[in-house]
Amino acid sequence: MTVVAARPGLGRDYSRLWWGASVSAIGDGVTIAAAPLLAASLTDDPRLIGAASVAFTAPFVLFGIPAGLLVDRLDLRKMMVxxxxxxxxxxxxxxxxxVGGWAGLPLFYACMFLLGVGEVLCRNAAQVLVPFIAPESGLSTANARVMAAQEAGTGFVGPLLGALLFSVAVALPFGLDAAxxxxxxxxxSGIRRNRPVEARPPAAGMWSxxxxxxxxxxxxxxxxxxxxxxxxINLAGNAMLAVLVVHSTRVLHLTAFGYGIMLACQAVGAVLASRFAPALTRRLGREAALVATAALIATSEAVLATVPSPYAxxxxLALFACxxxxxxxxVVVLRQTLVPRHLLGRANSVYRLVAWGGLPIGAAAGGIVAAAAGTPAVFGIGAVVMAAVAAALLVGARRHWITRAERAGAAPESGEDGR
Structure with missing residues (x-):
């Protein structure tokens, strides 16, 4: 799979951000494949395996709003480094x-939790930084290319490498991710342009x-x-991903490397979507594109629930990633263009708090449902949830809610918070 590199037209600083995202995404993909395999080697309880995903995603809820304040107040480049x-x-x-034999589930969960804290900070910071280092006319392309790099690394190159390294030595994937x-x-650290840091202290209190x-x-x-x-969407999707390793071994009878190949199929869909999503949304319109995405995810969950085949x-997974x-x-471009820039970090963090709140809930629910009724039940429930989301989006599309929001302007009403 060839990842499309950032073009010079987006600038040197964007290229450094893109390469940083690409390299770390490969490491993340290695850990994405290796972490469930490590959990499965330490326990055969689907609830404890799913708890690894809960530990990683819980910081998205616990630290979402404070992370937004930090992103709006600190030097983004230094913080990310x-x-x-x-x-x-x-x-x-x-x-x-x-390697030393003392890494049990408690240490594993603690590491996943702290890695999740770092993910909250860096994902938020990177999305805030993009509008300051890429031209506004190229925001869709800039975001799509970062997503392509992340998906290719986390879903294709990384998982294959992680599953292979895990079969050689359990510690190798995590050492590579560290590098x-x-x-x-x-x-x-080599990015020159940066979001200006507000020199004066805020007049309002920290809570305000x-x-x-x-x-x-x-x-x-x-x-x-x-x-x-x-x-x-995150609730249904993470419930699926949290028990996917259980489904692959118990229902699909795949090896660790086969599980990595299955994850790579997800990256194929993701990279294709990142290449064509900007043009597709221009052709269909953003309202229709969002309806189509929900329908694709619902279809993917339904297939996983009903067809016990590795190929299916x-x-x-490719449809899910698309x-x-x-x-x-x-949605990312909508946030970058509709939210006032001085509030972008905090509004992003609150958005993520709500949106990513479904991740730990989904992971926990997926493990519980899988233990009680099997993994196909998890996917079946996810398909029903996503069908309801598609119906809600269709109502919004018929009312042209994106076009109306853009015509109304970035701030929904006047005031200090919406200046």
Missing amino acids: RVDLVRAALLALLAVGI TFVCSAILI EMMAGARWLARHHLLRTLALLSCL AGAA GTVTWNVV
Whole structure:
């Protein structure tokens, strides 16, 4: 799979951000494949295996709003470099613990939790940084290419490499991921342009500052509704992903490497979607594109629930990735253009708090349902949830809610928080 590199027209700083995202995404993909396999080697309880995903995604809920305040107030470049170095140290510690034989579930869960904290900070910071280092006319392309790099790394190159390295030595995938974070930190440290850091201290208190983004988002009907629908999408999707390793071994009878190949099918769909999503959304219109994404995800869950075939599962994961990447391309650009820039970090963090709140809930629910009724039941419930999301999006599309929101302007009402 060839990843499309960033073109010079988007600038040197964007290229460094893109390469940093690409390198760390490969490491993330290695861990995405290796972490469930490590959990499955430590326990055969689907609930405890799913708990790894809960540990990683819980920080999205617990630290979402404070992370937004930090992103709006700190130097983005320095923060991303420091967080990458801390994540490298955490993964190195886990690798040493595996080699030494003292890395049990408690250490594994702790590392996943702290890695999730770093993910909250860096994902938010990167999305805020893009509008400052890429031209506004190229935002859709810039975001799509970052997503392509992330999906190719986390879904194709990384999982195949992670599954292969895990079969050689359990600690190798986590050591490699640590090295990729170091490389990412070096690349990002070379970015010259940056979001200006506000020199004066905020006049309002810290709580008021953190809640400014929440107040703005609560008044914006379009983004508020998209955040709630994103929560349902993440709930259904993460429930599926949390038990996928159980489904692959118990129902599809795949080896560890076969599980990596199945994850790679997801990346194929993601990279294709990232290449064509901007043009597709221009052709269909963004409202229709969002309806199509929900329908694709519902179809993928239905296939996983009803067809016990590795080939059908691979095709379903490709459809799932097509839907999620297209959704992100549309929604991320909407947030970057509709939210006032001085509130972008905080509004993003509140949006993520709502949207990503479905991740730990979905992971926990997926493990519980799989233990009680089997993995196909998890996918079947997900298909029903996504069909309901598609119906809600269709109602919004018929009312042209995106076009109406853009015509109304970025701020839903006047005031200090929406200036």
